[in-house]
Amino acid sequence: MDEPLLRSLTPGVLGVLVRRGADFAAAEDAVQDALVEAFRVWPADGVPRDPKGWLVTVAWRKFLDATRADTARRRREDRVDVEPPPGPAPAADDTLQLYFLCAHPSLTASSAVALTLRAVGGLTTRQIAQAYLVPEATMAQRISRAKRTVSGVRFDRPGDVATVLRVLYLVFNEGYSGDVDLAAEAIRLTRQLAAAIDHPEVAGLLALMLLHHARRAARTAPDGSLVPLAEQDRTLWDTTAIAEGVEILQTALARDRLGEFQAQAAIAALHADALAAEETDWVQIVEWYDELAGLTDNPVVRLNRAVAVGEADGPRAGLAALSSVDPAVPRHAAVAAYLHECDGDLATAARLYAQAAREAPNLPERDHLTRQAARLNTRLNTRRPR
Incomplete structure (x- = not known):
């Protein structure tokens, strides 16, 4: 049974039923019944020449059967009880x-x-x-x-x-x-x-997903612990996905209709372009964060921009940028901890890493931040006179 084929056809079949007048809930139930029927019939009879048309026909009949069985919906049945003529499924994509x-x-x-x-x-x-x-x-x-x-x-x-x-x-x-x-x-x-809509932000989101997904294999160590971007093994990055994401992004940007997903993808592309963390073009990344901040008033954008400013212009500049971000924004303490560490204030950084660990949204992130706090506390303890 070709399950990917059925999954790819499902939205089109559902759209046909809804366009014909079925309410969404009834249409979705009928499509699910048609999929069950396909799983029962197709392995023995083979995939039909027009699988979408087959599913539409079966789903529509299932819908009509359910409608007829419900006497309270008799008026509605009168409106929809017209069996479409057999033939290929409509070319329109719903x-x-x-x-x-x-x-x-x-x-x-x-x-x-x-x-x-x-x-x-x-x-x-x-x-x-x-x-x-x-x-x-x-x-x-x-x-x-x-x-x-x-x-x-x-x-x-x-x-x-x-x-x-x-x-x-x-x-x-x-x-x-x-x-x-x-x-x-x-x-x-x-x-x-x-494929269904020609929109630069759709392309921007697809590019962003591909560029982020390309780094997936390098994000965790064999023991499941998080690996920060700067420490990732970049040979594990999926260069094919990166190339596709960059190509899609460049085509979208050429249309000069910048949106937030395109701007985020441009930042991800600059990270992907660096063969090593120290080669990252942080100045350009700050510029793209400025563009992104102009498109959305999202405090997380300003938080991430503070990190980029810290890398481009030094940790104190980053802390100055961070001062305008509400401390209640998720991961604020983690960013502050990183910038204070870069500035040499290990005691403050250790305290903030511990705070960030308590506020972490998931276990891997909490464990990572706890290890960062422990690492700095160990360094501080070795400095103290005995």
Whole structure:
């Protein structure tokens, strides 16, 4: 059974049903029934000549059967009970509208992500639950609520590309857990979106994902501990992914419609271009952070800019830039600790590393920051007279 083929066809089939008048929840149920039927029939009969058309036909019949069985929806049945003539599936691609529907502003971020993975990504509820480390019943309820929320949304309005991109970036940043590689899944979905819409920010996000994902193998040591960017073995970086990301980025930047994902990708490209950490062009990176700060009032951008300023102009300049960032911003203490260490104030740096470890959002990061604090405390203890 060609599972990747079925997953790639799922959003198109779902989009056809919704465009024909099925509400989202009923359409999604019908498509899932059609996929089950494909798993049952295709191994014996072979993949149909027009697999999408086969799935559309079966899903539509499943939808009509469910509608007829529900007497309370008789009026609706009268409107939709018209069997389309057999033949190839429509050439129109509804995938883009489906992205917009799943990223509807009425949904919470977590619900939008879950619905996108289910409806556009074709993942099962179990797979999504495992990826987010929550019980399957919990994820099923989240997806069910999301489907009900968007069921009354008309499918004929232009969607917000920026919202779709934020949802995909949330998926990407979840990385890997369970048996689903969400970073790879996000790249696949963003490629699909890029094929459906010609937009420089879509290209910018795809480039950013590829450039970050290229460093994945070097981010952790064999024992699972985090490896900071400056200490990573750059021979482990995926040069093919880097080359593709840079090429996509350059094409997007040439259109002169700069957006925040393109700016982030430009920063990632400068890191990827350095053969060693000391060769990093921090001056250019600061310039790109200035561009990015002009596009978004995100305090995390200003936090990261402070690091870049510290590398380009010295730690005291970095600390001065950091002074304008709210200390409540996540990882503020970690950045302050690094800059104080670079400035030679080991006692303050050790204290801040320990604080950052207590505030860390995950175990690997907490362990890394704890080791940094311990390393500096050991150095301080060896300096003290006995």
